[in-house]
Amino acid sequence: MITQRSGMIVKKLGMTRVFMDSGEACPVTLLSIEGCTVVAVKKTNDGQLTSLQVGSGKAKNVTKPMQGHFSKAGVEPKKILREFRIDADKEIPVGSVFQADYFEKGCWVDISGVTIGRGFAGAMKRHNFSGLRASHGVSVSHRSHGSTGHRKDPGRVFKGKKMAGHMGCQKITVQNVKVIDFDVERGLIVVKGNIPGYEGGWVTIRDAVKKPAHPKGLLDGVRVSSESSAVEAV
Numbered sequence: 001m002i003t004q005r006s007g008m009i010v011k012k013l014g015m016t017r018v019f020m021d022s023g024e025a026c027p028v029t030l031l032s033i034e035g036c037t038v039v040a041v042k043k044t045n046d047g048q049l050t051s052l053q054v055g056s057g058k059a060k061n062v063t064k065p066m067q068g069h070f071s072k073a074g075v076e077p078k079k080i081l082r083e084f085r086i087d088a089d090k091e092i093p094v095g096s097v098f099q100a101d102y103f104e105k106g107c108w109v110d111i112s113g114v115t116i117g118r119g120f121a122g123a124m125k126r127h128n129f130s131g132l133r134a135s136h137g138v139s140v141s142h143r144s145h146g147s148t149g150h151r152k153d154p155g156r157v158f159k160g161k162k163m164a165g166h167m168g169c170q171k172i173t174v175q176n177v178k179v180i181d182f183d184v185e186r187g188l189i190v191v192k193g194n195i196p197g198y199e200g201g202w203v204t205i206r207d208a209v210k211k212p213a214h215p216k217g218l219l220d221g222v223r224v225s226s227e228s229s230a231v232e233a234v
Helices: 064-073 123-127
Strands: 008-019 025-032 037-043 049-058 078-085 108-114 119-121 165-167 171-183 188-192 202-207 222-225 230-233
Touching (some): 008 049, 008 188, 037 064, 078 202, 123 165
Antiparallel strands (some): 008 025, 025 188, 037 049, 049 078, 108 171, 108 202, 171 188
16 A cells, blocks of 8 residues: 655756766756754644645745744745645654655655646647648638537537637646656756646645655655654654
8 A cells, every 4th residue: 555645846947968887967856955844733622634735935925814824833934835644654744854765766646736827829829730731722711720629419519629829827736747856965856758837836746646755665754854853743
């Protein structure tokens, strides 16, 4: 049975490449940990653990209610907050700070982020349509999507028809991304391939759900640290 651990909030720095032991060039994305900290532990009325609230980044302006929320947790105000559902035996104390080695080298993760907004785009760019013919009576509308209607029956355009419209700026989850390496000192996680979002944008990373996250089985505990001392959550 695959246990469910908490995820992390990281910042996408950009893409580069690394060379594997075989000499093959591998495209990778660098993820930076900007003080990712457990802010709150949320439970139901019967005391059952449901999720962890995790925050990351430094907040510039914070409302008074949120000031009290962060003050109660004893952590600095965070710019972004996310919740992760976890199992009861994977609870992490409030105030614990995640480290880059939270995800092992070679493990599989799922990464979610908001794609880059492209504004209003045509059918060729948005849905990869081929467009109309270059000649034979076609003029002006070479990049249009063509007819969208029907005959008398049904006499309407079906919902979900691929047409021109707003492109991008959607939450996308890329599954089964492999962790290539990590750097605890600099707080960096290196993952294979591209992930959604722009450079400097926030994304969430957690254990994969469609395959065992760790080749040798999940960790018995999680590696996090506190400002005062190391914390082991089992």
